[in-house]
Amino acid sequence: MRERLFDLGLWLLLSVPVLLRSDPNDGGSRLQVALGVVVLGGCVAVSRRWPLLALAATVAASLPASLELFTPSYSPALVAFGYLAGRRQEHTRAALWLFGAVAVAGLALTWLTRTSLGQWFTLLLALALAVVAPWLIGRYVRQYDRLVRSGWELADRMEREQAAVADRERLRERSRIAGDMHDSLGHDLALIAIRAGALEVSPELGPDQQRAAGELRRAAADATARLRDIIGVLREDDSAAPTSPPGETVEELTARARASGLAVTLAPTPVPTLPGMAGLALHRVVQEGLTNAARHAPGAAVSVTVDQDPTSARVRVVSGPGTGGIDSGGADSGGGTGLVGLDERVRLAGGTLDHRATDDGGFALTAVLPRNPPAPLPAAPTSARELDRARREVRRGLARAIWIPLALLAALGLLMAGVALWTQARSYLEPADYDRIRVGQSLAEIDEEAEDWPDRPLDGPPRGAPAEPPGMDACRYYRATMLAAVPVYRLCFADGHLADKAEVP
Numbered sequence: 001m002r003e004r005l006f007d008l009g010l011w012l013l014l015s016v017p018v019l020l021r022s023d024p025n026d027g028g029s030r031l032q033v034a035l036g037v038v039v040l041g042g043c044v045a046v047s048r049r050w051p052l053l054a055l056a057a058t059v060a061a062s063l064p065a066s067l068e069l070f071t072p073s074y075s076p077a078l079v080a081f082g083y084l085a086g087r088r089q090e091h092t093r094a095a096l097w098l099f100g101a102v103a104v105a106g107l108a109l110t111w112l113t114r115t116s117l118g119q120w121f122t123l124l125l126a127l128a129l130a131v132v133a134p135w136l137i138g139r140y141v142r143q144y145d146r147l148v149r150s151g152w153e154l155a156d157r158m159e160r161e162q163a164a165v166a167d168r169e170r171l172r173e174r175s176r177i178a179g180d181m182h183d184s185l186g187h188d189l190a191l192i193a194i195r196a197g198a199l200e201v202s203p204e205l206g207p208d209q210q211r212a213a214g215e216l217r218r219a220a221a222d223a224t225a226r227l228r229d230i231i232g233v234l235r236e237d238d239s240a241a242p243t244s245p246p247g248e249t250v251e252e253l254t255a256r257a258r259a260s261g262l263a264v265t266l267a268p269t270p271v272p273t274l275p276g277m278a279g280l281a282l283h284r285v286v287q288e289g290l291t292n293a294a295r296h297a298p299g300a301a302v303s304v305t306v307d308q309d310p311t312s313a314r315v316r317v318v319s320g321p322g323t324g325g326i327d328s329g330g331a332d333s334g335g336g337t338g339l340v341g342l343d344e345r346v347r348l349a350g351g352t353l354d355h356r357a358t359d360d361g362g363f364a365l366t367a368v369l370p371r372n373p374p375a376p377l378p379a380a381p382t383s384a385r386e387l388d389r390a391r392r393e394v395r396r397g398l399a400r401a402i403w404i405p406l407a408l409l410a411a412l413g414l415l416m417a418g419v420a421l422w423t424q425a426r427s428y429l430e431p432a433d434y435d436r437i438r439v440g441q442s443l444a445e446i447d448e449e450a451e452d453w454p455d456r457p458l459d460g461p462p463r464g465a466p467a468e469p470p471g472m473d474a475c476r477y478y479r480a481t482m483l484a485a486v487p488v489y490r491l492c493f494a495d496g497h498l499a500d501k502a503e504v505p
Contacts (some may be wrong), residue, residue: 069106086139106123192263270473320362354366
């Protein structure tokens with residue numbers, strides 16, 4: 001409803017100059033006035049969907065009234081529809097084609113009506129001021145509104161993203177805590193199962209104690225499975241590992257496993273320490289290898305070797321064959337996530353992980369970790385990328401809004417300068433030719449004697465020129481210099497012969 005009221009008010013406002021008929025050349029008859037009002041009504045009706053069509057129709061209504069494109073009846077409509085075209089049109093190429101077509105049409109009409117090129121220059125000036133300038137203002141307002149709207153949308157999106165990031169980080173932190181709990185408790189439960197298994201077969205215990213130890217071993221295995229199921233739900237595929245290594249050293253880890261009955265050898269000792277994520281990954285590789293050996297190869301010997309050079313450290317956990325065989329799921333037997341998670345943790349530390357079966361039926365877990373891993377580059381938030389893209393687009397739009405008019409004005413200035421020089425050259429009389437002609441010669445003799453006679457004289461004498469001699473049929477004025485307006489040469493003819501020649505200051 002508001003848009004309809006606006007269009008109705010715009011139509012009434014633009015129709016007032018046509019109805020007033022302030023210029024006799026504009027709407028000299030009632031029919032022309034009625035047609036003008038109807039055309040403006042149609043332009044307002046289509047200006048929202050086809051703004052350039054409304055502008056072209058207004059220009060078409062203005063050109064027949066005046067080749068200079070400036071009429072009191074339609075000039076307000078040109079300004080209004082030029083602004084609306086810039087405000088509502090998405091792309092600029094069609095508008096530029098329209099402006100060029102108007103300039104070419106004005107030049108063609110000037111040539112067909114054999115009028116002065118000065119009228120065409122006036123048309124170009126009116127086109128620039130009454131059409132192009134409002135169009136550029138409309139483009140600027142459009143770009144500004146778009147920037148403001150994009151800014152509010154991006155601000156709202158960034159606020160929502162910040163809240164989502166905070167929630168996601170809380171969930172990831174809980175997932176990391178759950179993952180570490182699973183890794184540490186799973187390792188401890190595996191060691192408990194080893195001790196219970198040793199007690200189950202101990203000859204020093206009676207049948208009841210051995211049966212109780214077996215129940216304890218099975219309960220530890222079931223607890224490990226339940227822990228895997230519960231904690232596995234909380235794990236995220238892209239969850240990052242904690243950035244600080246655990247307090248337990250590799251020596252303490254292997255000593256605890258050895259005390260639980262696992263045959264573990266560690267070389268060399270002490271184990272070299274690695275900073276940050278690499279230290280955590282080293283501890284996890286050893287823990288995963290020991291857990292796999294405890295669960296799937298009970299009674300097998302396990303060797304842990306840590307070698308280092310100035311740039312990296314290589315940890316290798318090798319277990320011999322046991323009664324169970326090693327599962328690729330590692331500590332998450334059957335789930336397939338233990339070694340997958342370990343591989344992700346090693347990758348985040350900048351290293352590589354390899355696991356394979358040995359020739360004797362055992363299992364080898366090898367990791368290469370850099371001593372100084374490269375710091376990961378944080379990914380730019382989506383909102384930041386969107387904001388940067390919107391800024392670049394707005395900058396391009398503003399650049400077009402600035403450089404397009406400057407280019408048009410420069411082209412118009414060069415064109416006007418070229419046409420002015422060409423026009424002046426056509427009326428320029430060489431001083432040597434002026435000195436060569438004599439009073440009494442006919443025009444044909446003068447034309448034959450002059451080497452480069454001008455194509456056409458000036459339109460009239462310059463301002464402030466002295467009166468022409470009496471009794472002359474006609475006087476012609478030619479430029480004495482190419483660039484200056486004065487002085488000029490005056491040639492007056494009587495009965496077809498040169499009767500007077502003078503240099504008019």
